[in-house]
Amino acid sequence: MQIDIEPYIEGVQAGNRLLLARTITLIESTLPAHQQAARSIVDRLLPKTGNSVRLGITGVPGAGKSTFIESFGTMLTSMGHKVAVLAIDPSSTRSGGSILGDKTRMEKLSVDPNAFIRPSPSSGNLGGVARKTREVMLACEAAGFDVIIIETVGVGQSETTVASMVDFFMVLMIAGAGDELQGIKKGVLEVADTIVINKADGDNVLRAESAQKEYQAALHLLMPQSPHWNPPVLTCSSLKSTGLDNIWQTILDHRNKLTACGELAEKRRSQTLDWMSFLVNEGLRDWFYSLDQVKNTLPLLRKRVEAEQISPTAAAAELLSILEQEKN
Numbered sequence: 001m002q003i004d005i006e007p008y009i010e011g012v013q014a015g016n017r018l019l020l021a022r023t024i025t026l027i028e029s030t031l032p033a034h035q036q037a038a039r040s041i042v043d044r045l046l047p048k049t050g051n052s053v054r055l056g057i058t059g060v061p062g063a064g065k066s067t068f069i070e071s072f073g074t075m076l077t078s079m080g081h082k083v084a085v086l087a088i089d090p091s092s093t094r095s096g097g098s099i100l101g102d103k104t105r106m107e108k109l110s111v112d113p114n115a116f117i118r119p120s121p122s123s124g125n126l127g128g129v130a131r132k133t134r135e136v137m138l139a140c141e142a143a144g145f146d147v148i149i150i151e152t153v154g155v156g157q158s159e160t161t162v163a164s165m166v167d168f169f170m171v172l173m174i175a176g177a178g179d180e181l182q183g184i185k186k187g188v189l190e191v192a193d194t195i196v197i198n199k200a201d202g203d204n205v206l207r208a209e210s211a212q213k214e215y216q217a218a219l220h221l222l223m224p225q226s227p228h229w230n231p232p233v234l235t236c237s238s239l240k241s242t243g244l245d246n247i248w249q250t251i252l253d254h255r256n257k258l259t260a261c262g263e264l265a266e267k268r269r270s271q272t273l274d275w276m277s278f279l280v281n282e283g284l285r286d287w288f289y290s291l292d293q294v295k296n297t298l299p300l301l302r303k304r305v306e307a308e309q310i311s312p313t314a315a316a317a318e319l320l321s322i323l324e325q326e327k328n
């Protein structure tokens with residue numbers, strides 16, 4: 001059955017939350033008819049997208065991401081912004097696989113009329129979830145949300161995926177968890193536009209300040225991503241809502257600087273091109289593995305590689321030679 005996409009497009013553009021939610025359901029659906037409708041909707045919405053501040057936030061469990069987003073998001077809506085919070089977390093088993101599934105994590109924000117919280121799809125690989133999150137971000141922009149926060153747990157590959165779809169990427173840390181960088185990989189610090197030491201309150205203020213110095217020194221050792229931006233290390237308390245305005249000012253400062261030199265526009269351009277390549281690669285891979293001959297040959301080849309009867313190189317070449325046959 002053909003889906004009439006006009007009501008979705010009109011509804012999203014009018015900022016209708018119900019139709020935005022339904023559009024997102026289409027985007028996340030695995031049914032081909034839904035996917036096709038979602039593609040057409042997102043295409044038509046494109047001229048209305050791009051007008052938001054796109055923020056990525058990561059941090060190890062316990063860093064206080066939910067508390068931070070709740071306080072920070074509430075501050076932004078009270079300033080008149082419309083805030084959408086999305087998540088990338090294909091691996092989580094919490095709340096049936098969704099890090100935002102438990103709405104009580106953001107009590108105030110989840111009932112705020114100027115906020116929209118959307119959990120990540122409960123299953124799928126990182127690529128699939130990330131692709132959907134990107135499209136959901138565009139739909140939210142078209143619906144008038146001017147700050148989009150994409151949250152991810154600071155483990156695995158998801159941080160770099162988030163960094164590749166936002167304007168500003170923030171790593172949330174806490175002081176006093178040892179000198180080591182709390183399991184956050186160097187690659188993540190390399191893509192950070194700021195590090196925020198959370199829980200700088202009560203007895204913890206001095207420790208937070210010394211962690212700030214420590215991380216600032218660590219960042220100095222890394223090559224900045226942009227000649228126009230030296231990632232600062234900031235402190236805040238999400239619980240007491242202190243330091244949050246300074247973080248927002250830093251984000252705006254970054255935005256102004258990168259806009260003035262054209263770097264922001266360039267960053268977004270290359271992100272869309274990367275996205276296209278990513279989709280092509282993903283499509284190729286899916287197509288390849290769906291070929292009958294690949295399905296038949298692969299298990300046997302894997303066994304032979306395991307038993308050291310054939311080298312991995314020869315096995316890969318044999319598998320890829322199926323492409324040659326497909327061509328003819």
Ligand SMILES: Nc1nc2c(ncn2[C@@H]2O[C@H](COP(=O)(O)OP(=O)(O)OP(=O)(O)O)[C@@H](O)[C@H]2O)c(=O)[nH]1
Nearest residue numbers: 060061062063064065066067198199200237238239
């Ligand atoms: N003292 C203090 N505690 C905080 C602050 N922010 C968060 N916490 C506490 O830290 C704990 C973890 O906070 P969550 O917001 O659940 O953090 P998280 O584990 O990173 O969040 P998720 O992984 O997203 O669930 C909770 O007990 C919070 O109350 C803060 O600024 N100060």
